[in-house]
Amino acid sequence: MKKIIYLFMLGILMACSNEPQPINYGNDNCDFCEMTIVSKAFAAQAVSQKGKQYKYDAIECMVNHQLQQDYNMAVYLVANFEQPGVMIDVKAAGFVINDSIKSPMGGNLAAFKKESDVVNKGGEGILSWEELQSNFLNNEPVITSY
Numbered sequence: 517m518k519k520i521i522y523l524f525m526l527g528i529l530m531a532c533s534n535e536p537q538p539i540n541y542g543n544d545n546c547d548f549c550e551m552t553i554v555s556k557a558f559a560a561q562a563v564s565q566k567g568k569q570y571k572y573d574a575i576e577c578m579v580n581h582q583l584q585q586d587y588n589m590a591v592y593l594v595a596n597f598e599q600p601g602v603m604i605d606v607k608a609a610g611f612v613i614n615d616s617i618k619s620p621m622g623g624n625l626a627a628f629k630k631e632s633d634v635v636n637k638g639g640e641g642i643l644s645w646e647e648l649q650s651n652f653l654n655n656e657p658v659i660t661s662y
Contacts, residue, residue, distance in 0.1 A: 534563045534590035548577035556600035558619045563591040576623035579652045597626035606645040
């Protein structure tokens, strides 16, 4: 009986975890546009305070989804464009919008680690997470060179 109670409690605790689950590329669908998540260079994910997982095929899908819904998220992660498949926190990322970047939803948007040469040399065209959200909210894309 103790084992059953222990397993039940463990299940409850795990169900409420806000740890991100890995994206199953080629199988998971975007929670915004419903396309299959394929590209490891552009994927994004968020986890709510209650542990609900949201996975996206592009950063612009995550931003648009967040702006349309009132979610209380614990975690926001984006793919590091220079290391496809490696996810980084949005606070540790610089965002670039450039016509040479061909993201799945046509936003020409990618994320780079703040320590990246792209971010360090990019200057004014590099957006923070807050600036990126503001630009999407105001429908003002910023295009930069990188």
